[in-house]
Amino acid sequence: MKLILASQSPRRRELLGQLGVSFECCPADIDETPLNNEFPDAYVIRMAMEKAQVVAAVNPSSWVLGSDTSVIVDGQILGKPESKEHGTDMLLSLSNRTHEVLTAVALVAVDESNQHSRHCLVKTQVSFREISQQMAEAYWHTQEPADKAGAYGIQGLGGMLVRSITGSYSSVVGLPLAETADLLMDIGIKGWWSWPQE
Numbered sequence: 001m002k003l004i005l006a007s008q009s010p011r012r013r014e015l016l017g018q019l020g021v022s023f024e025c026c027p028a029d030i031d032e033t034p035l036n037n038e039f040p041d042a043y044v045i046r047m048a049m050e051k052a053q054v055v056a057a058v059n060p061s062s063w064v065l066g067s068d069t070s071v072i073v074d075g076q077i078l079g080k081p082e083s084k085e086h087g088t089d090m091l092l093s094l095s096n097r098t099h100e101v102l103t104a105v106a107l108v109a110v111d112e113s114n115q116h117s118r119h120c121l122v123k124t125q126v127s128f129r130e131i132s133q134q135m136a137e138a139y140w141h142t143q144e145p146a147d148k149a150g151a152y153g154i155q156g157l158g159g160m161l162v163r164s165i166t167g168s169y170s171s172v173v174g175l176p177l178a179e180t181a182d183l184l185m186d187i188g189i190k191g192w193w194s195w196p197q198e
């Protein structure tokens with residue numbers, strides 16, 4: 001069965017490519033507003049499922065992979081920043097402490113009237129150095145934080161903010177590779193681990 005990545009994120013495309021699977025991309029446009037009092041775990045799983053479901057609905061008999069990454073601090077869900085002030089405030093709220101990055105991955109397939117699905121949730125702890133107001137503003141002006149949850153990118157200039165990480169690096173960047181490979185193996189999609197050895 002065909003695999004479709006329900007994402008517009010170049011990082012997710014690159015990460016999924018690292019598994020050596022064949023896939024197409026189709027962005028999923030959904031409302032990413034958390035529900036009232038929605039717990040972070042439930043929120044990211046719901047987002048990943050909805051992204052996969054909207055694309056699966058118009059692509060029957062394909063497996064569709066949706067994913068969502070959010071930064072959690074003091075129980076608050078930090079998505080992507082909406083303005084410079086929002087972005088710098090987000091970053092400063094992460095200064096000199098540890099936060100959690102949650103990434104959910106969902107696989108959905110629709111055939112006739114049945115929906116098949118499975119998902120996983122990966123939690124990673126990230127500890128930041130102290131960040132000054134001046135540093136937060138300078139980082140905002142690099143344009144790197146604008147499209148990233150928590151207003152930073154561990155894989156870019158934002159890497160110098162990170163003192164330590166416990167968990168999955170690829171999950172922080174947007175797609176946990178080991179866990180995604182587990183889900184794909186489970187539905188029989190082959191990656192580089194199945195390539196011929198000649």
Ligand SMILES: Cc1cn([C@H]2C[C@H](O)[C@@H](COP(=O)(O)OP(=O)(O)OP(=O)(O)O)O2)c(=O)[nH]c1=O
Pocket residue numbers: 006007008009011012027028051067068069070071080101147148149150152153154155172173174
């Ligand atoms: C914390 C962190 C997040 N991110 C990114 C991963 C996600 O792409 C993004 C969080 O937003 P998401 O809503 O998870 O994803 P997206 O809108 O970029 O893509 P799509 O919904 O189409 O799949 O933040 C990094 O690239 N580096 C980081 O260090």
